[in-house]
Every structure is written in C-alpha cells, then in structure tokens.
Amino acid sequence: MPIIEVNHVTKEYQLGHITSLKENVVNSFRRLTGKPIYKREDFKALDDVSFSIEQGEVVGIIGHNGAGKSTLLKHLANISKPTKGSVIVRGSVAPLIEVGAGVNPELTGRENIYLNGAILGIPKKIIQQKLDEIIEFSELEQFIDTPVKRYSSGMTVKLGFSIATSLDADILIVDEVLAVGDLAFQRKCFDRMENLIKRQGRTVLIVGHNIRQLEQICMRMIMLDKGKIAIDGKPNEVCTKFIQQSNDKIKSQQATATNIEQSDEFELIKVELLDDIGANIEKIAYHQAFKIRVVFNLLQSIKNLVCFASIHTADFVQITANETYITPKDFAIGCHFFEMVCPSLTVLPGAYSVKLWIGTVDGQVKFVANNLVNFQVFSDDYSIARLQDLGLFQLDASWNSDSLNPEVA
C-alpha cells in the first residue's frame, strides 16, 4: 500500500484581496435570492495532480517558480487542504518546509530545542536523549545558552536544521533546506540527508532548484509545470527534460543585457553571433565554427582599445575568456567592429550567453555587459548530448585501460 496517495488534487486560490464584509453580506443576500454572485478570479496552483509514493522512495519535485511545488508540499504536510481531490498520508510526517519556523528569538538555543521539539511533536524524553547530539550537530556548543536573537542568520538555520532532522518520522518533507549555512555545513546536511535516506529507509520528498544535488539523492522525480505533473520518472530523464526546458526558456527570452556600464563616447550598435559563412545564428552545433561580432560607434577617437569576450552560463559562470590585450588598436570617430573567430566550439551542449568588456589597455572601461546574446549549443551525437549538465566542456583527452598485473609490476 502506498505511503502517500494524492488523488486528483486541485487547489484554487482566489486572486486579489479578501472580500470585504460588505461584499460578503451582499453575496449572501444574492445567493439567497438566487441572483448571480460576484466572484473573484481563481488561480489554480495545483490542477488535477495524482501520484502515489511507496514506502522508502526518495522523490524529488522540481519545476519553475510558481509551478506549485511548495503548494504540493503544504498539502502533504496537511497545512493546506485541497479544493478538490484528496491526499492520503499513512504515517507520521516531519515537515522541514522551512527550517526554523518555530525558532523564537527571545529564547536561548537550548530552550528553542525543547520548544521546537514539542512543535514538531517529538516527546520530551527523546529530546533530552538527543540534546547533546543536536547541539553537537549544530556546532553551537558555545552559544547554546545565548538568546537566538543574538545569533547570526546562519546559526539560526543550523539550529533549525539540527532539530528538524533529529525527528524520527516515517516521511520527511524537505523544501530547499539543503541550501543552508556555509559550504561546510551544507555538505554536512547533505550527508545527513543521505544517511537518513539510504540507511534508514525513510520516505523522503524534496523540493529544490539545485537539480544536480537532487539528481544525486533521488530515486524518482516529478516535474511540475503550471500546477500539473509534466513528467514523473527516473531522475536523469526528468532532469534532462527540465534542463532542456529551462534552456529553451532562456533562449526564447529576448537577451536583456545586464550590468551594463558604458562611457559617453562609446555606443554599442549590435552584438551578433555568426556562423562561418556570416549568417546570424542562435544555435551552434558542438565543434562548429562561429564568430562573435561586436559593432560599435565612437563619438571620440580612442587609442589602445582592447576587447574581451567570454561565454557564460545562465548563472553567470564564465567559462571562456578571450581578449585582444596584446594587440591593442587605435580607433577614430565612427563605426567599427571587433570580431572573434572560433574554428570549433568546445563547450558542451546547453544554454549560454556572451559577456563583453571593451576598454583601453590601461584599464579605462568603455563598455561592459553580461547576457548580450543568448545562444544554445546542441549536438546530434547522443554521446555528446548526454553529457549536457554533467560538465561544461570536454577535455581533449583519450582513455587507456588495461588490467594491472601484480607479477609484472
């Protein structure tokens, strides 16, 4: 029997403000007299969602902002009730919807452990047994008797996470808590989650944006889109689909340059991505030749101008860096261009954008901007396409293998 069953759940929210008392009275009167009532627009946060989860499954729920992930978790944790359909949960639920929800700033760390334990339904005896473990995990031994209002935000979250994960519930519901604290603590949280999942066989539901992390710990993934289940399946399939969708979305968005800094005498006219015969492109095949061409207008002549171009990911990780630093050029008033010619693109399939920096050799900035042109790298070769999101580019390397023979060695 599945431990969680979600049957045709629909959740509607009404848009706009709560109806005023007057409207309520008017509406009740109209209902009584059989006239049509005023209704506000409905918004379907969840639209006929059905799935079931077996004991011990670890399920990741992904989707874009507003897809209904958090709403779904709220229904599983019994915080919200569906407008239509039903949610059946057979077992105790530990909701880590937002760690530290019950942390009170006036109380000390130790007092908060008891209070939050009670809020999460952990018996006092168990809290007392686990107190040392909780304090140790939170790394707050020194501050445990200080009021939480004097804690840093990271410390508060650490405390919240330590309490919440000490709960022995059948089902763990996690909403992006893995993004807490510094990197070292995140690592610790991640290990603890893995331990809970792999060794103790808990049923876990995780919502998150960090697809790579989710793919690692989940056995199954559900992707939501506008309140509906888009795909429900193996993590790698769902992730590939999700990343593809994200890329399409990024590509379809008009490239809006960000972080622009521009001096008065410099005017950017256009940035183009061209293939080897000079046609405009927005998709480049892996290993294909391409050019980035920057056309600009100068209102004053500038000496020793250099151009820097970089390909970056959607989250602004700069992957490549090319520049003309050693060959600066003087430009007179008028229209000019820089062109970067690349014989073979070696970044792996995915969605990317271009950053430019134009300035003088001595570091005077004339123009800087991110996100100038969005483009997508693709490959028809599955052995390349499957590497999408596993890495950003491939080394030029070959593999050898043989068995090691101890006698020869």
Added chain:
Amino acid sequence: MLESQIIMIKIVKNCYNYRELIAALVWKNIVIRYKQSYLGILWAVLKPIMLMLIFTLVRSFVGIDTGNIPYPILTFAALLPWVFFQESASEGVTSVTSNASLIKKIYFPREVFPITAMVTKIVELVISFGILGAMMIYYQMMPTVYAIWVPAVIFYTMMVALGISFFGAAINVYYRDMSQALPVVLSLLMYGSPVMYPLSLVHKKLIEEQAAGHWSNDLYTLYTLNPLAGIIDSFQRVMLKGLPPDFEALYPGMVLTLVILPISYLYFKRAENWFADVI
C-alpha cells in the same frame, strides 16, 4: 446537550494528546513575556489589584451593600474569575493570528492556540489565588467545605472563555476587526457582570423589590444569561460566604454556554482548513 458533551470530551482529549506541545507553548509565552522585566510574572496580578483598589475607592462614594463581607475582598474574589475570563478570551482571539508563522509551516490541531492562551492565564490565576489567600488570612476568613466547588467553577469559566475564543479566533483570521472589537465588548460586559457590585444586589432589586414591574423576573433571567454572573456569584459564595453555588443564577448562562461552545468549536474546525491560505 449530548453534542456539546461529545465536543467537550473531544477538546479535553486533544488537550491530553497535545499536552507536551501545550505545555511547551505555555512555558514559551510566560518566559517571553517576562524575560526582560524585573518584576516578572508579578505584573500579571497588577491588573486585578489595581481594579480592586479603584473599585474600593469608588465604593466609598456610592455605597454598595455587601452584607457582612468586606468590600475589597468581595470585589477581588469577583475580579479573579473575571480577569481570568477576560484575558483568556482576548488572548485566545488573537492567538491564531499571532502565530501565523507556525500556522503556515507546521500542522497540528489549531485549537491548540486558543487553549494555550487560556492555560497561560491559569498560571496567572494561580498567583491571584495566592493573593486572595493572603487577603483571607488578613480578614480572618476560613474557606469552608464548599471550596471544593472551585475547580468546577474555574472549569466552567474556561469553557465560556473557549466558546468566545474559538469563534473569535477564527473570525479574526479573516477580519482583524474582531481583535479590536472584543476588548470594547468585554469592558462593557464587565459592568453587566457582578464585579463592582454583588449579584445579591441585582437579585434584591429585581426579584424581591420587583423594581421593573412585571418585567422583573425576565430581566433577572436575562441578566443571568451572562455566564459570568453565575460564575462570579458562585465563586464568591463558595470561597467567601461558605455557601453552595446558587444554581438558579448559574442555570441560564450554562444553557447558553452549552449551546454556544459546540457551535463555536465546529465553526473553528471548519474555518481551520483555510487558515494557512488566508492568514
């Protein structure tokens, strides 16, 4: 009536099941309220004491017949259940909205909040009892065997307070007007309850002297429909007068409470489903 008994059993059962949570929340409420104050929880009893002093002062101008019991202790014995009721109800009404962050994140039966607000007030009530005890020693009054009625009277007060809290707390989630209106209504209700004056005075005017003509008996029933009339009178009788509770004065209010409490509770449970969406 059976319905309301079932509901009362349900409330008590929930209290038992969630006793650790309620205890922790009560402890939190008390610790937080007095954490940085020097006098701490003694502030809680300031209100009945101040009111007692004011009433005693007023009484010296207008003259209220209190029989053979000194006025200060009589009015303090009235203020004790009254303040408990008033504070429980007004804290109860705001208890859900003031815990919005918990409501949005974690599920447990929401009636825990109004109940917690009330239990918190019990702690303050106990301190008031200490003061009442001290006053009884001062006036050399001995509690009689009828004092065993006290727990029942307090339990009844709790039910009345919950009847208001459940309904008010649920309304307050949708319309915050409730938390503004309630203090006004309650302070008016105080004058309609035998706090400043004893119930015996009302009884004398309406029943014995028939001051309102042939309306007198109905008016008296209307007056005692206020559960606090019966509660305060009974409390004074069993604590100070050494008499059993006057059931004639208790009965109308009790009927009203038995009708209101289940409706209020069911309304709360129905509204509870949308708290997280609306709050």
